[in-house]
Amino acid sequence: MGRYDRLASQLFGQKSFSLTRIERGLQLMLWGYFKKIVIADRAAVVVSEVFGNYQSYHGILVIAGVLCYSLQLYGDFSGGMDVIMGAAECFGISLDANFKRPYFARSISDFWHRWHITLGTWMKDYVFYPFSLSKGMNKFGKYCKKHFGKHVSRVLPGVYRQSAGVLPGGRVARTCLEIHCLRTL
Numbered sequence: 001m002g003r004y005d006r007l008a009s010q011l012f013g014q015k016s017f018s019l020t021r022i023e024r025g026l027q028l029m030l031w032g033y034f035k036k037i038v039i040a041d042r043a044a045v046v047v048s049e050v051f052g053n054y055q056s057y058h059g060i061l062v063i064a065g066v067l068c069y070s071l072q073l074y075g076d077f078s079g080g081m082d083v084i085m086g087a088a089e090c091f092g093i094s095l096d097a098n099f100k101r102p103y104f105a106r107s108i109s110d111f112w113h114r115w116h117i118t119l120g121t122w123m124k125d126y127v128f129y130p131f132s133l134s135k136g137m138n139k140f141g142k143y144c145k146k147h148f149g150k151h152v153s154r155v156l157p158g159v160y161r162q163s164a165g166v167l168p169g170g171r172v173a174r175t176c177l178e179i180h181c182l183r184t185l
Contacts, residue, residue: 002095002118015092025089032082040075043068074103077116 050057050065057065081098088095098118105111112120 003122006096007093010093018092021092022090025086025091028086028089029083030086032079032084032086035075035079035082037079040072040079043072043075047072070103074099 046068047065050062050068054062078099085095085098096118098116100114100117102111102114105114
């Protein structure tokens with residue numbers, strides 16, 4: 001999710017041919033295809049087997065399936081974003097990074113700050129702040145304003161995607177974030 005104020009000059013400005021920019025863009029696209037085709041699609045085979053026949057698997061194999069699912073999710077999403085960013089780079093448009101090594105995060109909060117960065121920033125600026133700072137929320141107190149605004153900004157992307165699997169996952173992630181926030185008070 002690019003910000004218009006950052007992209008406008010790139011979209012409407014004068015561009016010149018740059019072989020270096022095209023090489024960078026193609027390299028990023030190749031890296032994205034590698035993540036998608038080699039990592040995500042290979043992990044999907046394990047995920048489909050384990051989750052498709054979950055009664056047959058136990059212990060370490062189920063954990064392997066869950067870990068492969070996280071690789072599949074990251075490879076699909078991050079790989080797709082790399083392809084988009086690479087294609088944009090070929091046309092002289094620099095998009096903001098969307099992932100910053102989320103699986104190297106030190107906490108659940110740090111993870112979400114590294115995962116789908118542009119969506120998180122957009123939700124913060126256009127949903128959380130307006131919602132939490134509106135005069136109507138003043139009667140609920142500071143704690144409720146802050147945490148209800150965070151909850152809405154986490155659930156809304158799931159509603160937007162209209163996926164039954166995304167809403168429960170978003171609620172679980174939101175609950176984990178709330179527990180983390182309470183522990184760090």
